[in-house]
Amino acid sequence: MIFxxxxxxxxxxxxxxxxxxxxxxxxxxxxxxxxERGVILPSGKTIDKIAEYFGxxxxxxxxxxxxxxxxxxxxxxATSDELKKAxxxxxxxxxxxxxxxxxxx
Numbered sequence: 001m002i003f004x005x006x007x008x009x010x011x012x013x014x015x016x017x018x019x020x021x022x023x024x025x026x027x028x029x030x031x032x033x034x035x036e037r038g039v040i041l042p043s044g045k046t047i048d049k050i051a052e053y054f055g056x057x058x059x060x061x062x063x064x065x066x067x068x069x070x071x072x073x074x075x076x077x078a079t080s081d082e083l084k085k086a087x088x089x090x091x092x093x094x095x096x097x098x099x100x101x102x103x104x105x
Contacts, residue, residue, distance in 0.1 A: 001037075001038025001041075002062055002063075003035070003038070003041060003042075003061055003062055003087075004035050004036040004037055004038040005036075005038075006060065006061050006062070006063065007032075007035055007036055007050065007061060008036040010054055010056070010060075010061075011032075011036075014054070017029075018032040018033055018036070021053075024053055025046070025049045025050060025053050026049070027046070041087065043084065044081055044082075044084045047061065062087065
């Protein structure tokens with residue numbers, strides 16, 4: 001999954017363990033592992049936390065190739081709830097199976 005791969009690469013580029021990242025954003029290491037493996041997709045609120053923690057645009061977490069540009073532009077402009085819907089629509093369009101976690105708070 002695109003999000004999981006990008007999260008893992010971003011985490012490793014900052015020399016962070018899953019444990020360190022999970023502690024920084026208030027999740028369990030197991031949850032970070034599931035995100036990275038594409039088992040679950042974070043809630044919009046969690047995606048916002050991750051982007052803020054790394055200081056990156058939300059779109060960077062979903063960017064794959066030029067063929068996805070129009071979808072990515074919609075995701076970049078979206079609010080948290082809109083982001084979730086845009087990503088689900090995107091995954092459905094490309095036949096990507098996902099599960100979305102509920103906010104942990």
